[in-house]
Amino acid sequence: MDVLKNNCESIRILASRELNKHGINLKLKNLPRKKISVKRTCYGVAIRNLDMVDMILGKNKITIPKIFYNLCTFIGSDMNVEGIFRIEGSKIKQKNTIKYIDKQCRIPDDISIIEAGAVLKAFIRNLPDALIHQDYERWFVEAAKLPEDHIVEALLLAVFLLPLEHIYLLMYFMQFFQEITTHSSTNKMDLHNMAIVISPNIFEQTNKVSAETSSIRCDITKIMMQHAKEIGCVPEKIIQKLDDFDTLQAQKKCRFFW
Template sequence: MSPPRSPPLPNQMFGVPLALLRQRSPDGDPVPVVMKDTISFLSERGLEIEGIFRRSANVTLVKEVQLRYNSGELVSFFEMEDFHLAAVILKTFIRELPEPLLTYQLYNDIVNFATVPSENQAAAMKALVSSLPEENYASLRYLITFLAQVSANSEINKMTNSNLAVVFGPNLLWGRDNAMSLSAIGPINNFTRTLLDQQHLVFE
C-alpha cells in the first residue's frame, strides 16, 4: 500500500473514501453528491445523446468542476448543459475513489466470475454485491439503475450494455497495485455486462 498523500481537504469530494463522504453528508446519504448531480442531470437530459460516455470533455472544464466540488461549492450541470462534461465527471469520480466501487475484496470473485454456471449467475452476483459496504452497494445500485436507463435508449445513444461495460468495467474494479492486468479486463467487463443484463434480478 502506498502511503496516503495527505489528508483530504474538509470539503474534498474526489479521491475520498465513500464512507467518509457519507459521514460528511448532512443527511447521511450513502450515494455521493457528485454521483447524484451527474446522474440526475444525465437521466433527465442526456439519455438520447449519441456516444454518451464515449466522448471526452474539455480538460480545463473537468479540472474546474473538480475544484469546485473539492472546495465545497454547489455545481449545477443543468446550468452548464454539458452532457459530456457530466459523463466524464461521473467516470472520473468513480475512477478516483481510493478503493474501487466493487472493492478489492471482491476482485478475485469477479475476475473468476465466468466460471459460475450461467443459471447461477444472477444469484451469485446478488450475493457478491450484497456483501459490499452499504455506501458501495447504494452507489453501485444507483449507478447501475441509471446505466440500465441509458442502454434502454441504445437505439438512439448507441450505448448497449456491452458498450457500457467496456467504458465502466475498468472504472468499477482494478487491482490493489492500481494496475489493471490485461488478462483481468475481459472478465471485469464481462461481469459488468452481466450485472447490467441482470440488474433487475440483482437489485430487487
C-alpha cells in the same frame, strides 16, 4: 424493515457461505479503509465521508452521495446524447469542473451532458476505496467463471460481500446505467458499449490490466446492468436463515463472556 441495512454483516457471512456451495472458497476479508489526509469535499473522498442523500429505489430505501445523485440526475435529463459516457470531451474543462465542484459542492451551470458523464466516471474511478475492491474482485471473477446457469445468482451474492455504502451505490449506478442503454438507438450506448466504458471505473485501478481481466470485468458489469433491479435484494433463502444465524452468533458471544 430494511433487511439489508439491519442485518448487513450477517447477510455478508451467509452470502459467502452460499458462494462456498458454488465452489468459491475464498477468505472473506474486511475492506481496508484508506486514510485520506488531503482535505477535500468531493473528489477523491471515500463514499462514507461524502455528503449523502436518502432516496427510494424501487422498494428499497438507500443512501448515496449527493454529488453522484446530482450528476446522474443532470445526465438523465437527456439520455439521447450520442457518445454519452464514451466521449471524454475536454480534459482541461473536466479538470476545471472537478475543481469547481470541489469548491462549490455543486455542478456548474454551463456543464454539458458529455462533460458530466466524463466527470462522473472520474469521480467513481478516483474513490479511495474502489466500488469493487481488489480483495473482493476475486469473488466476482470466480462467480463469472461458473456454469452459465449459476453466474447471475453468484454475482448477486458477491455484491453482499461489499460495504453497505458500496452496495447502495452499485444498486443506484447499475439501474441508472441500464436506463442509459434503453436509449441506445440514439446515444449508441448498448449494454456491451456501456460495460466497456464503465467497468474500468468500478474496479480497483492497477498499473497493468490484462486483456483477459478487462474482458471479465466487462462481462461482470454487463450482467450486473442486465440484472440491475435484483442487486441488493436479499434472497429468500438467506432471509430464512437470518434468525437462526443471529441466535447462534448471540449464543457464541454469551459463551465467550461466561
